[in-house]
Amino acid sequence: MQQKAPDSVTFSPQPPGATAALVLADGTVFWGKGLGATGAAVGEVVFNTAMTGYQEVLTDPSYAGQIITFTFPHIGNVGANLEDIESTTPAVRGALFRADVTQPSNWRATRSLDAWMTSNGIVGIAGIDTRALTRRIREKGAPNGTIAHSPDGVFDLEDLRRKAADWPGLLGMDLAKDVTCGQTYNWDESLWRLGQGYGRQESPVHHVVAVDYGAKRNILRCLANSGCKVTVVPATTTAEEILAHKPDGVFLSNGPGDPEATGVYAVPAIQGVLNAGLPLFGICLGHQMLALALGGKTHKMDTGHRGANHPVKDLATGKVEITSQNHGFTVVEDSLPRDVAVSHRSLFDGTVEGLTVEGRPVFSVQYHPEASPGPQDSHYLFDRFVTLMAEKKSSGT
Ligand SMILES: NC(=O)CC[C@H](N)C(=O)O
Incomplete structure (x- = not known):
């Protein structure tokens, strides 16, 4: 859904150690710890409630143009493998997690989710209040947002907000x-x-x-x-x-x-x-x-x-x-x-x-x-x- 850019925004202050941010078109910021690829990506922020199958979700091509909030808090525990994929090139723009992604514990894992996301160009944030974000999506509809991962912790929040506000949204988009x-x-x-x-x-x-x-x-x-x-x-x-x-x-x-x-x-x-x-x-x-x-x-x-x-x-x-x-x-x-x-x-x-x-x-x-x-x-x-x-x-x- 396309949001109108407000004239001036006060961004929530950056907590110490935050290396990633989700910045919504209206200026709301969700701070967290970056994982996966570095850089920024714009998309519609949606939530998925599945408790298993995160690798299939992240590789479903239908998520092109979208940033997924995983409502299940523990994502990444079984790592990533070469088989549980729905496409070879993930189209999702980013992924938001509640808990930190830990080292994988599963015989099928060939690498950690973090490393897999990096090599697939998926920007991620852990430590997001996914309940608050999900409630917001339910109450106001799926907002456009920019997900940014910057290991040095430097962010131009207004630029990220504007990117989200200027993105035309999925309505009318052939992907x-x-x-x-x-x-x-x-x-x-x-x-x-x-x-x-x-x-x-x-x-x-x-x-x-x-x-x-x-x-x-x-x-x-x-x-x-x-x-x-x-x-x-x-x-x-x-x-x-x-x-x-x-x-x-x-x-x-x-x-x-x-x-x-x-x-x-x-x-x-x-x-x-x-x-x-x-x-x-x-x-x-x-x-x-x-x-x-x-x-x-x-x-x-x-x-x-x-x-x-x-x-x-x-x-x-x-x-x-x-x-x-x-x-x-x-x-x-x-x-x-x-x-x-x-x-x-x-x-x-x-x-x-x-x-x-x-x-x-x-x-x-x-x-x-x-x-x-x-x-x-x-x-x-x-x-x-x-x-x-x-x-x-x-x-x-
Ligand atoms: N999984 C799909 O095929 C999604 C269809 C369509 N893009 C939608 O969001 O409704």
Whole structure:
């Protein structure tokens, strides 16, 4: 959310030993101890309530343009490894922690979180009053802020404040273009992991084209493990190019930024795929852009959903799933055309969490059935997609 810069600000005094600061657009300063990369980065300050999986969270490309406040106080205890990553190049702008990051204690750790953040260019602060910051985000919405780590303890607070105030904010921002893949490739787990054929499907049954708006790896892995050959294509791929791969189904990935902004080029492609009658499955940004392609609207939430314990009701079965979430935009229910039904709903705030389309093999969810991190209650959705592809094939249409 863009904040208007106040005319003059009195900054809170720098405590002795403070080597990092989060400076919000309105001049509020949270002081702490720097870790990870040095320097400054601007972004929207959000919070995530997950108690585990910090490395997956920090590497989720959907966090491009955002600084994450971890509400769970002890982050970094199991260090960092080469496997628990959702992308190779983290897009997050910074990370805020309550407790100091200690030396890792875990057999899988190859380095400390601090060292891993440094080598990945992520600026961090420990010792932040994350409760106060989270309450502020809940009360006033996600502010724009600058995170700065300066080992010599020298800060130009007004410059940092102005950077935050001048940043245009996520509304209207297309960030998928920054995190999508540069070229088409086939998902192959063995390319990503050491060790032979880990999770590999020897004879995939269906061919899925996955449009990468900032896809988390575990989504591609879940598709592959459900029996799919997965061809990953860049965000700007047209409908004709997608259809030229002769897929059995098309998947629309998660991703950062404003769905309307990315939708400028993604929606025409999605509409082309819809017109071809192919089975289609969307997650998070993919869900939001599917809604746009069907004629609906999205809007920015006051407080987004970021965590690993969000209850969602499946309206068809009445079952409640505990879900992993990370989104700041949502589909406007009233904007949906008559043939589009809400299939899932958040039990936190009643917002739309899933869509189905009457008479078409098309569905989407706002949350993350691939978890990473989080519970796997919603994994059945990958099977649902596979079933739609199988039915389409056997109907011969
Ligand atoms: N995880 C996602 O795909 C996020 C979608 C979108 N950028 C949002 O914040 O709502």
